[in-house]
Amino acid sequence: MQKQIVDILKEYGLKATPQRVTILSAIERQGHANIDEIYKDAKEKHSTISLATVYKNVTSLVAIDLLKEVALNNFKPKYEINKQPHSHIVCKKCGEIEDISLTNEIEFDTAKLIEGKDFLAEDIELNIYGVCHNCQNVG
C-alpha cells in the first residue's frame, strides 16, 4: 500500500486498519470487483473480516473518492480504484470489465451534447457492452 493512500485516509480522518488496506489491495489487484468478490478475496488475507466491514468500508471509500462505483446492467455494481477518467468495455455474458481510454474527442463531443442546458456536468460514464473474447468461444 502506497504512502499516498494512507495520507488520503488520514486527511479524511479514516484510519489505515488492516481490513481497510486489505480491501483496497483486493480491489486494486482485481481491477473491478463487486462486494462479494472483494469479501472473498479479502478473506484470504484477513480471515476474520466480515461482510459488514466490507460494505462499510466500500461506502466510506467511495465517499472520499478513493473508490468509484461502476453501475452495470444485469450485474451487481463493481468498484474500482478511482483513477484517471476512462471508459469501460463490459461483457454482457460474464460481467468482466476492461478499462479503455476516454479520448479527448469524446470528451469534447460529450461537452457539446449538453451545451445550452442548465446542467452542471461532473463526470462522463461511457460503457461499451458486448461479448468478450472468452465468451465468444463458449456457448
Place this chain on the structure above:
Amino acid sequence: MQKQIVDILKEYGLKATPQRVTILSAIERQGHANIDEIYKDAKEKHSTISLATVYKNVTSLVAIDLLKEVALNNFKPKYEINKQPHSHIVCKKCGEIEDISLTNEIEFDTAKLIEGKDFLAEDIELNIYGVCHNCQNVG
C-alpha cells in the same frame, strides 16, 4: 397502447394483459422509472396489481427488448422504453434522467476505441452525471 407493441408481445408468446399494458404505459409516460415508481403509477390505473407482477413483467419485457434497463450509480436501476440509441443526463442529487442525442461523432469515436480488440460490441451506454437545474437551486 399501439398495435405495434401488442404484435411484439404476440411474437414472443406474451399475452397483452391489462397489467402488462398498464406497466408499459406507466413507463412510457414517466420516461424513466424504477420498480417502485412503476408499481405506484400502475396501481393507480389497476389497483390490484402486485409488486411481483411488476418485477416479472419488467424482467420479461427487458428480455424481449421492449424495455431497457438503465443502471445508475447510487440509485436503483430505472427502465425505459427501448427506442433509438441515445445518451443520458443523470442528476446525482435527485436521480432524474433526461435523454439526449448520441451523435455520429461519438459513435464513431467509440468504435475506434475498441478497434483491434477481440470484443463484439453491441451497445454504447453514455451517461453524463451532474446536477440538474432544479437541484442547483436548492441545498
Place this chain on the structure above:
DNA sequence: CTGGGTGCAAAGTATTTGCATGAAC
C-alpha cells in the same frame, strides 16, 4: 487514552419463487 473501526447478530429492504386461481387467445 480516545475516537474511529470491527464483527456479530438482528433488522430492514429488495427481489425471486411456488403455487393455486384466473384470464387471454
Place this chain on the structure above:
DNA sequence: GTTCATGCAAATACTTTGCACCCAG
C-alpha cells in the same frame, strides 16, 4: 380448452444498523 399471467405468501438475497469490544494513532 390451453397456456400463460396474476397475486399472494414465503423464501431468498442484499444491505444497513446497533452495539460491545478492540486497536490505530
